[in-house]
Amino acid sequence: MVLRFTRNGARLSRGWHVTNDDTTRRLDHTDDPDYADNLRRATLASSVGSALEYFDFALYGLFSALIFGDLFFSNLPPELAVVASLASFGVGFVARPLGGLFFGTLGDRLGRKWVLVVTIALMGGATTLIGALPTYDSIGAWAPVLLTVLRLLQGFGAGAEQAGATVLMAEYSPVRRRGFFSALPFIGIQLGTLLAALVFSLMSLLPDEVFFGWAWRLPFLSSFLLILLALFIRMRLRETPTFVELEKHEQVAERPVRDIFTTGFPSVVVGIGLRMAENGGSYMFQTLGLAFVAGNFIANPVDRGVATWGVTLGALIAMVVLPLSGHLSDRFGRRIVYRAGAVFLLLYSFPAWWVLSQGHPVGVIAVIAIGIGVAVNTMLGPQCAMLPELFGNRHRYLGVAMAREISAVLAGGLAGVLGAYLLAVSDGDWLLPAVYMATLALITTASTFLVPETKGRDLLRHDDAIRVSTDETHAAISTAVR
Template identity: 45%
Template structure:
């Protein structure tokens, strides 16, 4: 785990990508990740207030909420499948075509939700169509974020990969911010207007983001790393003995998988714990208005627009490991003080705690992860392995962390320490992954071998 400097390792040449081409790749990645997280945020918000009464009106409020959340969860079930399928296509035929398809799927499905008739209009077909659209969204989203990271990092100058990789995290910030602002404004409408047409507006507006992103993405150049790898594969295509199967490659990459999964779990679990579980838990236990928490999240999101590019650049200077480790340690050390501060019940302090989480470790861990995981895997199956790690990590950490926290809180009532323990435990997965993963800053992305198995010393 030595931390060598760039001077000790000869950096590969920069990809042959012009500034306009790189700019288009950056914008398309930003808008694509924005669309995905707009969808994620909008559906989460609509589940509690809209989808229950409009699509499951014959159920009790509690059952209707569970049903709408179940539909939401169905999108996550197919994400790993979509990630694997599109990842394989991306490794074989190119990153660009996959990202055009996934963006189209997400945009059409999100707009479709905004156009859906309600249960009162078409009966049981309404919730059934809602499920279908969520499945389409989830299948496309399974390869979007990983693909955006792969294409952008593979196209970036070697010494600025961390900065450009962080752009994907900026997109997630943008999507959450826009969805939250739009939804907050629309909830000011009279209840009748909001339930009849107001809730549809942000879903329909997503098509604007889709068209703009598609207009840019169709002009984005294919990753030069992929083009070189494709040429190299064509030269040895006649020798089938040199073409190991994806299963053989996966077995060879077991160590890389486990380290990347730890990194992903440490980053992703905090997102679902802080922006999901803790929102409802804090409102319930302290009795404060939910707008206090959402205000803190919005402030943190704005802060993230400044911190994410800064720490992305810092990872280009110091390396991926030290920046990721720094935020992971902060998350571990801040967990207990954060719970103590929330326990005061002071609205300003509580909003500040959420702002610190959302503006600090949450987006910046993902910003560093975007370039680190791309550099960790070899070029041959990079897209497939990236999507698999991201989606399996999301299911395991994003699914388990809130459930474990909720279960502990249900058993041990009137106490904040179970929440702090869960935060620390999952952050520790990221800590272990980061401690044992190699530094990859400046690595040659055209090599087919994983960084973990590479014989030459890394920085």
């Protein structure tokens, strides 16, 4: 079936017509009890999954930055043990694009719901097994090998988890408030981060022999309870309205991979650029920043338990900033709000890392909290709706997954290991990670000038926003010339 676009919306060759106004009226029926119930269920399903994913990742990030070097890489000097531990954290990002490609394809062919059920089970199961691993002192080199394998499985499942939650909420949300509603489930990210930071801070109060002996395993093992809760909620979830429309009119993509690497590739590239500062900045503050202030890189190291309170406070601030920035993107547009967050991080990078280098506990907590809570989440708020709006309906899941996960490798995955390496070879010079963070912010700032405004875009359309914008620009130029 061929899709032909009109000025007011999309018309199918077999007579099915959907205008932007029709779509808006249908998706804005929040007073419809059935629609409202499905919207609440989708929000809960996405929130629990996001909470579990980021509890897993934040927990692993904290442990890799602060204690996994001693547990799994104890044969190395302390500085190299931190690098190796953060490298194991980065390995999970390598698997994420593969998971995004595999599960994203299934999500566009089979539907959003069942892929989200599988990914949460795979990701959570790998996290639980980390808590059962023997350490280097018990089995030697096999310990880091097994840790790396489980981290790969965790990343493979996570590769489509967040993309699925993003697409799910964007396709369920009312059009006029899509930015706000799409951002709500990502409060689960903050809850997961907050829970991980609180757990680590409380466990840091334990004697070292207890903490390093067996207590560190408990948070990983307890994630099994979250898995059961998430599976229960997602099994009761209905398929999204936009995918139902694809099935109804027999338009489900047979080769979404081919589509995404041809017509959808420009949107993937821009999506990667948009994510560099948000994703990279987040993991630099949560992992590299903690390793920097609590390790041997500065003259006055900060206690690891104190440093993690910055992550805790940052997550609390983000619970307000995230839905607020999503709401602002509904009023003023996605691009301007996103650009404001990227520019803020650009200006923040150098003073932030200088303050971290001073090793004052209050300054460390404040810098990490503002970096995570304000800079990162001012970008994440509009991103929740913007990424799905960039892609057409037939390959949206795969497109969002590829943009998110390739950027996760280039930004988040490298943030810890490359930053730790730069600090190790420069004797802890704060200027190098500051330059690194500012570079990520520059890339994202530039990307906001390449993307069209997507606010209110009809998600039933099959074409990508960037492709349409380019075509319309060429048409306008041709008209002006004539």
